[in-house]
Amino acid sequence: MTIGLLALLLLSGFAAGLFGSVLGLGGGIFIVPILVLAVGVPMHSAVATSLLCVIATSSGAAWKNIHRGFANVRLGVSLELWTVLGAIAGGSLAGRLSGSTLIAIFAAAMVVISILMAHGEVEIPTEVAPDDSEDDEPVDRFAGRFWDPSSHDTIVYQPVRIRLAMAISSLAGTLSGLLGIGGGILQVPTLVKLCGVPMKAAAATSNFMIGVTGVASALIYYTRGDFAPVVAAGAVLGVFGGSRAGALVAGHLRPALTRRLFAAVMLLVAAQMLLKAKGWWPA
Amino acid sequence: MVAGVRRGDFAAAAWVLRGGVVLSAILLGLGLADAIVAPDPVPEMDPGGLAEAFRDLPRMRTGAMIHLGLFVLMLTPIARVVAVGIELASRRETTFVLMCVGVLFLLGLSFWIAR
Numbered sequence: 001m002t003i004g005l006l007a008l009l010l011l012s013g014f015a016a017g018l019f020g021s022v023l024g025l026g027g028g029i030f031i032v033p034i035l036v037l038a039v040g041v042p043m044h045s046a047v048a049t050s051l052l053c054v055i056a057t058s059s060g061a062a063w064k065n066i067h068r069g070f071a072n073v074r075l076g077v078s079l080e081l082w083t084v085l086g087a088i089a090g091g092s093l094a095g096r097l098s099g100s101t102l103i104a105i106f107a108a109a110m111v112v113i114s115i116l117m118a119h120g121e122v123e124i125p126t127e128v129a130p131d132d133s134e135d136d137e138p139v140d141r142f143a144g145r146f147w148d149p150s151s152h153d154t155i156v157y158q159p160v161r162i163r164l165a166m167a168i169s170s171l172a173g174t175l176s177g178l179l180g181i182g183g184g185i186l187q188v189p190t191l192v193k194l195c196g197v198p199m200k201a202a203a204a205t206s207n208f209m210i211g212v213t214g215v216a217s218a219l220i221y222y223t224r225g226d227f228a229p230v231v232a233a234g235a236v237l238g239v240f241g242g243s244r245a246g247a248l249v250a251g252h253l254r255p256a257l258t259r260r261l262f263a264a265v266m267l268l269v270a271a272q273m274l275l276k277a278k279g280w281w282p283a
Numbered sequence: 284m285v286a287g288v289r290r291g292d293f294a295a296a297a298w299v300l301r302g303g304v305v306l307s308a309i310l311l312g313l314g315l316a317d318a319i320v321a322p323d324p325v326p327e328m329d330p331g332g333l334a335e336a337f338r339d340l341p342r343m344r345t346g347a348m349i350h351l352g353l354f355v356l357m358l359t360p361i362a363r364v365v366a367v368g369i370e371l372a373s374r375r376e377t378t379f380v381l382m383c384v385g386v387l388f389l390l391g392l393s394f395w396i397a398r
Contacts, residue, residue, distance in 0.1 A: 003319060006315060006318075006319060052353060052356060052357075055356055055357060055359070055360060056304065056307070056356060058360070059300045059303055059304045059356070059359045059360060059363075060300075060304045062297075062300050062363070063296075063297040063298070063300035063301040063304070064297075066292075066293050066294075066296055066297040066300070067294070067297045069292065073292070073293050073296070073367060074371075074376075074379055077364075077367060077371075077379055077382045077383055077386070078379070078382055080386055081382050081385050081386055081389070084386055084389045084390065084393075085389060087393075088389065088392065088393045088396060091393065091397075092396060141378075211300075211359070211360035211363070212360040212361070212363070212364060212386060212390070214360070215357050215360050215361060215390060216389065216390055216393045217393070218357055219357065219390065219393045219394045219397060220393055220394075220396065220397040221397075222353075222357070222397070223394060223397030224397055227353070229346065229349045229350055229353060230315070230318060230346070230349060232349075232353060233311040233314055233315050233349045233352060233353065234315060236307075236308075236311060236353075236356065237308065237311055237312060237315065240304075240308055
């Protein structure tokens with residue numbers, strides 16, 4: 001292993017962690033194209049590496065979110081049962097697909113995510129969510145509360161439509177296992193818009209879940225021999241640093257402009273990934 | 284009455300996550316440093332295996348430390364599920380304990396499927 005390659009891996013991981021943290025997406029959507037296009041890592045190994053980065057960012061942030069009471073642990077445990085099930089399906093499915101097919105699917109997902117990113121600003125509720133659920137769960141089972149330092153208030157909420165969230169969680173898990181992305185892009189809007197969970201708690205609960213979800217499919221990739229340990233180690237260490245740096249700079253950026261800028265970059269990268277899938281990208 | 288998560292709840296799970304992240308980062312950092320200075324080049328794309336990593340670790344073979352770091356990283360969320368399950372069991376929240384057991388069962392299943 002050369003110092004040049006190590007520097008490239010650390011830098012790739014750092015960039016993915018930084019962008020992922022700034023945009024609240026997790027680093028997976030960035031680390032896969034960087035590894036495939038810039039480092040020349042095979043797609044399945046890039047997805048496996050991305051899953052490890054997702055585990056690293058999730059574990060690194062989740063302990064703080066649990067400590068502060070932002071993560072709704074009971075809701076997370078209930079939903080991760082379904083994300084793990086989906087991740088097993090996604091990881092198994094990925095093993096049956098060729099690298100170029102997986103790259104094409106990833107590029108399509110990037111296009112969808114970039115469009116959502118450009119147009120979709122997630123609403124941030126600060127009120128207690130109304131209980132308009134037809135779900136027959138007891139009202140206090142998944143209830144949450146946390147002290148919000150930005151509003152200097154205790155936020156109390158009652159998540160609703162848990163069964164629908166479980167169904168969507170299995171889809172998020174499948175995407176995670178198939179493409180190595182965290183699944184937060186689907187989980188957070190679901191928790192906020194459908195379940196009435198405040199944004200801060202939704203992001204923390206999603207982050208709490210994606211580590212375990214990532215492990216379910218990472219075990220499949222590991223056992224299948226898709227891991228490139230040296231590449232993964234460099235990228236994971238870079239992501240550790242990048243996500244910390246991202247948390248520091250995120251508050252100083254203009255969110256709407258940043259999202260549109262990254263959406264444009266992601267569309268460009270998606271096009272490059274499609275060229276790679278077709279074999280028209282230099283090896 | 285709201286039975287939500289309060290600040291300070293699930294402290295053991297939080298410490299498991301923090302410890303796992305720190306330990307894996309140290310192991311990966313040492314492993315990469317070892318790979319840089321090793322006289323024999325370490326193949327970047329060689330997948331290797333977990334059994335091989337444990338076999339090589341006592342001999343301090345280059346690359347084993349990286350495998351161990353990745354193993355600790357993957358073990359961290361699993362240990363978190365166990366820690367959450369234990370705390371929920373101590374509160375006799377049977378439904379959520381069963382969900383934790385279900386998650387652990389599925390993780391075991393994923394390993395079995397891949398074999």
